[in-house]
Amino acid sequence: MINCRICNTNIEQFMSFGKMPIANGFLTSDQIQNEYFFELAPAFCSNCGMFQLIEQPDPQKMFHENYAFFSSTSSYMQIHFKNFAEFVMKGFLENRQDPFVVELGSNDGIMLHNFKKAGFRHLGIEPSVNVANVARSEGIETLSEFFNLELADQIVERHGQADSVLCANVICHIPDLNSIAKGIKCLLKTDGVLIFEEPYLGDMVMKTSYDQIYDEHVFIFSATSVSRAFANHGLELIDVFPQKTHGGSMRYILTPIGTRSVSHNVGELMQKEQKQGLHKIETYDQFRQKCETSRKNLKELLENLKQKGQRVVGYGATSKSTTVNNYCGIGPEHVEFISDTTPVKQGKLTPGMHIPVKPYELFTNNPPDYALLFAWNHATEIFAKEKSFKAGGGKWITFVPQVKVIE
């Protein structure tokens, strides 16, 4: 039993995915003996509605100078962040005097570069130095530090308060959400706006996309949990916009309480969450059963293909695939290698199960019989790019929402 990270109520894990390594901890063979593992176990707090991990490794173990995920590897995500930036500029920054935008977890500058191009004052906060350096090389102002109240004070002193604080796939990574919310409240102008988007609990439960659960994602949010967590710090959820990215995300808009009217979208989404049963612990028991079924089906499918001598290659060495491979027990005996376009992942082994990660060219030069789509959230972009794989008789395997071979 532990206490909820938000409201301190006693909570218990409803399942365990077992011992897990760092999701982005791609490694060389000489690092295997010192590989770090922790127990990946989620819990749901029925008091404040927060879905969370019982244990999360230290941030320095996950985000550092060798961080392996670069947002700009997906061309679809580049378009998404251009649209996100325009949504903010048009909807919240027009007619403001020299507005200042801060992005927490700005990665390689995929979103901020749009603000820079449009001449906005901007600042990115990105603790992983290697990805931050990519942004800096493009002239995007970036600090490599972990965001907290102290840093918020320093930013305000140096640049003044922000008109807009933005985050994408970041807030759900930070365990001390209460402290982050305090920092954001301090950083934001009284008429400023906090906008962030994250994988959505409703989608994860509906699609059994349990691979959203890994070390970095200490929370999986819903409108209900976001609204309650930020209200404690004087920030009000005033609007929500569903997003297709990362397999189903939600964009949340928050402002200091009472400064803007609340859209009907918020109440409607919360009602939908009740109907889906996101507030009930039984929902998570059913989710656990579906995860177990998914694991059984995927393992059986891969064992069958192995017996038939079929070649299976993974597509996209995602963070999410670390959960799938370690939970299901999928190793190099099932998946020959995983193809990935990210140079720092290539030539390494996947965390925990040690499947080799190889350059994309090895996939195209010698296509397998089956490609296991770990980057299922980028399926539209990938299927458009890989028409010749299918035309040549190659088949895709997916596991979200169900394990199946796409004929």
Ligand code: DWN
């Ligand atoms: O929250 C997070 C999300 C936003 O991004 C982070 N904690 C880490 C990361 O999670 P992920 O690794 O599961 O994200 P992706 O975007 O699903 O990763 C896609 C992977 O697939 C990358 O390594 C790039 C690779 N890829 C590829 O090889 N060919 C991607 C595409 C689109 C491709 O065509």
